[in-house]
Amino acid sequence: MKGTAAIIGGGVIGGAWAARFRLMGWNVRVFDPDPESERKLSEVMANARRSLPGLYEVALPAEGGQTRHATIAETVAGADWAVESVPERLEIKHRVYREIQTAAPGVVIGSSTSGFRPSELQEGAIAPGNILVTHPFNPVYLLPLAELVASPANPAATVDRAAAVLSAIGMHPLRVRKEIDAHIADRFLEAVWREALWLVKDGIATTEEIDDAIRYGFGLRWAQMGLFETYRIAGGEAGMRHFLAQFGPALKWPWTKLMDVPEFDDELVDLIAGQSDAQSGKYSIRELERIRDQNLVGIMRSLKGYAGDPKAGWGAGALLREQDRALRGPAPDLSQPIPTVTRAVPLDWTDYNGHMNEARYAQAFNDASDRLMELIGIDGDYIGSGKGTLFTAETHVRYLNEVNIGDTIAVTTRVLRAEGKKIHLWHEMRVGGALVATGEHMMLHVDLATRKTSDPAPEVAARLAAIAAAHAGPLPEGAGRFVGQPK
């Protein structure tokens, strides 16, 4: 489904709605009286363009256009959908709805409100049934959650259509069963926020320590399983009821400033345990553990960033990179084929065949080339100071045996030839001493300013020549081979 969306209010939230609609092929018409709004919209769109399309394994539809308009009436003319993201003051919202509905009473309006209930928004409206809550989360162009909250005044068909629009732009419409102040997610955010204010005020923790307590711990869990599924696992083999029995008593303890707790009776236990079964009962605890661990490995590894970039790494990923540096042994002997990579095969390197995917062999050989670059002095400083870098021109990989999760792969690298701009490398990958793959790589030294080949700095050239001389000898079996060549 595509169409035209009217975006009323083009700030951080409205601008990101506009970007998401456009990248999913919708045209947008924007109203925002802020003289800075054009600049702000284009900055948000630039952020969205670089991040959202790459989430998909297929190309998104052609980008929709954007027009800006001087009045709300003009903005909503002909629109299939309207988004309201004006300040959180009820009288402002009511005025905006009146202007929209005077011009276009039939258009459905999704409000981005964090806190107001739809029935509050609908008070005094020309067409109350066409106003509902579609509460998104920052950054709206990336995060899929949209809380969809209706009141009894909204016809079911209108709510269904709202869900369809949200799905069409890649979101997950979460239908909230009953309206409540702050909907669902913001109630948690507000509870945590209030608890955090106390901790800061009382000098227990700084803002940074609080953020660390979240992102090195439960934040990693919540990115993939939320609260109840996580606790289901924590209950272990005995399951959710066991967890509830174990942590029920804490409700009586001063573990938070939030002391107005519900009665923890059998009825509530049955309700939660039953819902948890419906949600996750199709998996055993062991299966959930493995899914969770797979996800956590993927998340933390993604936070490491590109392995060869010394500046990459954030949060748990930055911590892992520090540990990588600490774990790495002394610089190797360069006169023999050089041990460039020794690592366990991570959970996220497998494919449906249950073994290390073809592309990960390429990644390991790429990491081996990076390590060689670092050892010969083409490191972050060298690249940063504009002396050049290495680009790969050509590679040939032979897959000699399967590699499984948990195997330790060891790559050694031999410099077959290094003359001027060209560096010819030979990687061998082993598991437990057995050769499992070879990689033959032709690298070119390149000037990053001109993107053309150039000679390496003299000290690098000298190091390379010395290594190539030390590695000289008959070509290894398989070098110079083309694809499909008979053995």
Added chain:
Amino acid sequence: MKGTAAIIGGGVIGGAWAARFRLMGWNVRVFDPDPESERKLSEVMANARRSLPGLYEVALPAEGGQTRHATIAETVAGADWAVESVPERLEIKHRVYREIQTAAPGVVIGSSTSGFRPSELQEGAIAPGNILVTHPFNPVYLLPLAELVASPANPAATVDRAAAVLSAIGMHPLRVRKEIDAHIADRFLEAVWREALWLVKDGIATTEEIDDAIRYGFGLRWAQMGLFETYRIAGGEAGMRHFLAQFGPALKWPWTKLMDVPEFDDELVDLIAGQSDAQSGKYSIRELERIRDQNLVGIMRSLKGYAGDPKAGWGAGALLREQDRALRGPAPDLSQPIPTVTRAVPLDWTDYNGHMNEARYAQAFNDASDRLMELIGIDGDYIGSGKGTLFTAETHVRYLNEVNIGDTIAVTTRVLRAEGKKIHLWHEMRVGGALVATGEHMMLHVDLATRKTSDPAPEVAARLAAIAAAHAGPLPEGAGRFVGQPK
């Protein structure tokens, strides 16, 4: 740093401590009277072995050993560190400390307690200064957070040593400034838990809806930036003070059941804004936005799992996969070189040279081969039913031009030859019509039971033969080339 750790209590938490210590090269000595403990320990260790080592780009030290002991006294003999993970009852913990300290008064004991303050643990102890809190998070073998909480009775050197032990096993010791019930992270968890109990009890949301509200929204944010850094960005260019001014009034509203809020005065605003500057002030808001987006893309893409596996995908990643399927066009014409991949280059495919990394070309070509497999009928059903699969035997990639983030790459695939077990493919990658890379791949049909080559099913062989006949013609320029061959 390595040594021997005594693990008192070998359940979900204690067993995972044991696994983490062992994988980091420590020996462990375990006490747990549960007759099932040997099985439980080995199951946790199996989970840890498959997930933790792969987090690192280098091999971990050789795994430490494990012994089990019948008494606490025997367990702690000669230990360099003791971990207490017994049930959350103070009288049990006190009894365990007495047994440990009677046998080994000098060993430092880290308690896994979620709620007790160290001074409560130390009451009546033989050596109170050697007992402190090291509170980990499930799964302990993966999550890096450990809250390190001391009382005035703990010498500074003991606390430093505890931090060093936690760092040595790959954790982030978060030193809590003042002891408080439930430390820091569990206060948030408890607040959210209590709020969640209300929502379930009041019929606002089910456990599954609550989990979705977390994992499609703020859970993804918290995996990388926590609360305050996220809100600093939400404040936009005006920063943290603007955010505080905007959301301060909500403290008066019933957005959570937690209504006992601190006075939101200038002093508190100054404290928070100042701490936030110290934490994140080295980045502009625009920089933080880009870091955040990079992280979110990486996290969500990691949750998609292996692209070619139809069963992969979890949480936000499963949602994206559904959208991939919806976005994919009709099956292509197989009589021409087949469009197998059309996608935007995602943020996590770049390297320090600022362009698409070498290994990602291999990944795109691998995805192209997967798509071809699917089109000729080697899909999930075929592989699952034991008819076989394709393994890659050999690849040759030429990198003809740089590819940048946000570029849309289009891969077409030609079947050069398909006879019996062998399939010879030729991939061409283009950006805006210009050839940027070629990939020549030799694939073998393999029986997954024997892991040996086998003939494809007749219908697959027939489809392949028809495609190869339709694609026949002179070999493309660059096919049959070896690395370093003159042009």
